[in-house]
Amino acid sequence: MDLIALLKSQFLCHLIFCYVFIASGLIINTLQLFTLLLWPINKQLFRKINCRLSYCISSQLVMLLEWWSGSECIIHTDPRAYPKYGKENAIVVLNHKFEIDFLCGWSLAERFGVLGGSKVLAKKELAYVPIIGWMWYFTEMVFCTRKWEQDRKTVSESLLHLRDYPEKYFFLIHCEGTRFTEKKHQISMQVAQAKGLPSLKHHLLPRTKGFAITVRSLRNVVSAVYDCTLNFRNNENPTLLGVLNGKKYHADLYVRRIPLGEVPEDEDRCAAWLHKLYQEKDALQEEYSRTGTFPGTPMVPPRRPWTLVNWLFWASLLLYPFFRFLVNVVRSGSSLTLASFVLVFFMGEYGASGAWAGAGGASRKGQGGAGGTSPSVRTRPGCRSRRWTGRSSSRAQKPQPGGLPPGRPLPVRMHPLRLQAPPGTLISKKTISWVLAGANQGSLLFKVGPGLFGEVSVGTSPRLPPALGGDVG
Structure with missing residues (x-):
């Protein structure tokens, strides 16, 4: 482990990141609350302001991925479609196998300049989570309960409200509904067998109703569906903890632009179309496991500096009172206060060291070595x-x-x-x-x-x- 990697694994660095994120997030949520006064006066101005406030929160997580961990993402796509990315509204269908796949989706939106306005179909419970959930509420994210009789009306109404949204956006959907695990995969394939559908090796069976209602509600507003398939080189199993520890990951993202006119309007035909899409995604993942790459021309969108600039702004604004508080703690002279502070710090440092070892050793497949070696x-x-x-x-x-x-x-x-x-x-x-x-x-x-x-x-x-x-x- 070199000096930079050692520095990135220190608890003090993690404490600074968490403090800046939480403090700035609560400040931004408060500002978003005040913007509600604009809603009855000028709804479009309310939306534009909240897009920028939302960017101030979500870009901090993207900054960790792109600048702190230095992770790389190569996009494999058609060069003729590439100039359209970020210039149009799109529905992004992304596989859900990794802990940071949503973060890679945010990074894609950031590189094409649409992170602030981007949307996601999320569970309703997340709307009550401070910072991220509240941010999503003010930016008109679409929330669902996963109970179709309730969602049929509420999701459709939320989507129809986005038809006059003033900013470009990517609407991210994980059609699998939940992250891939072996246990969930076995259950999902039992359902597929019962329905007479082909088995998938690398994906869960997609849930078609949410996708169908999204396509129907946003037709003529969204120009295309972006079929995105994500994987990582060298059998990497990326985690948020690994990103926080500065671990560099190497991602490959296959992006295929499908004009929305090619997606059927009828719900049953749309469901069949989505099942076929996931069979093609599964074949892509199988090819990647054999060759280590996706088809298409590899491209690397330029990393924009604004995520780093935004974090530095909030850090410079918030770290002064934070360190002043620490100095006052030391100067207080209270033995109990100092002992508590030192105890918390070393417990955090110890936990960070253990987490680093765990994050560094994780992989989807065992890393080399004699399998039968006894400790x-x-x-x-x-x-x-x-x-x-x-x-x-x-x-x-x-x-x-x-x-x-x-x-x-x-x-x-x-x-x-x-x-x-x-x-x-x-x-x-x-x-x-x-x-x-x-x-x-x-x-x-x-x-x-x-x-x-x-x-x-x-x-x-x-x-x-x-x-x-x-x-x-």
């Missing part, structure tokens, strides 16, 4: 030594935390774990299983109780052995 346990003097053995256990083994069966490799990189236990404590295989499963989640320290430390080195792909020596608790 070794070393203890300091005074603590009874325990070693892994290859003996099988006659007792039934319980599944590991996280749903992994015993003996399944845990995809983590080499990093130390500390096991703390009183001298003479018997270390059970359940305890060790917990420690190793915790390693996959970035946990670096597990405490059984007061006592001496034992150290466990976890290999690139450790397997949980059936038993732990002769003294198994």
Whole structure:
């Protein structure tokens, strides 16, 4: 880890980002509340102001992706369609497999200058979340309950209100409805089989009603559907925590422009069209898994400086009172206050270090290494030594935390774990299983109780052995 990467993983940097985001977000939400006075007077002015206020919030997250982590996104598309991006309203259909795919969608909108006005079809509960949810409310996002009888009217009315929206926008839809997981995929494919639909390998079955009503309500206002398929190189599994820690990701985004006139108006035909689209998206993902690239001409839209300028403005405005508060805490001389402050700081620093290890080691596939390597346990003097053995256990083994069966490799990189236990404590295989499963989640320290430390080195792909020596608790 070089010096810059070490700096980016520090808790103080994360604290600054969170403070600036929360403080500026609440200030902007308050300003948005006052803009409601403009709604009955000049609705279009209200919308334009809120587009810019919304940009001040959402661009901070895009700044983390583009400037702090330095992540790259290459767009694979038709050069003839490229000049139209950002110059027209569009419905963006994006796969929902990664933790930061929405952030990549925001980055796409930012690079083409439409981030402030962009829309999304979101769950109604999010409207009550401070900062992001409130921002969405003031920018007229479309909220749904996922109960079609209720959504049929409310979603349609919300979409019709956007027909005279004064700013260009991308309307982002995750037609799968929820993020891809293996369990959800199995259930989704059972539904597909029951409906006589082709199985998908890399996607969930799309939900067609929300897409159909969006197309119908925005026809003649939206010019095209952008079929967007996202993947990451080298089997990267990007996370928000990794972005916050400055981890650089390498994304490939396939974008295909489909004129809205090619999308059927009839709901049943529109549903069949969407199912066919997802079969094509699935074939694209399969090709990417084989070749490591998407078809089309690779292009990199220029990174705009305004996300960084916006964050620097809010940081310069808000950090002075923040550091002044810290100085006053130090000057107060209160032992309890200072001790509390130091405790919180070191707990945060410790958590950030563990998170860095977890984020750095995460991947969709195990990273190289000997899959059968057993971890070794070393203890300091005074603590009874325990070693892994290859003996099988006659007792039934319980599944590991996280749903992994015993003996399944845990995809983590080499990093130390500390096991703390009183001298003479018997270390059970359940305890060790917990420690190793915790390693996959970035946990670096597990405490059984007061006592001496034992150290466990976890290999690139450790397997949980059936038993732990002769003294198994």
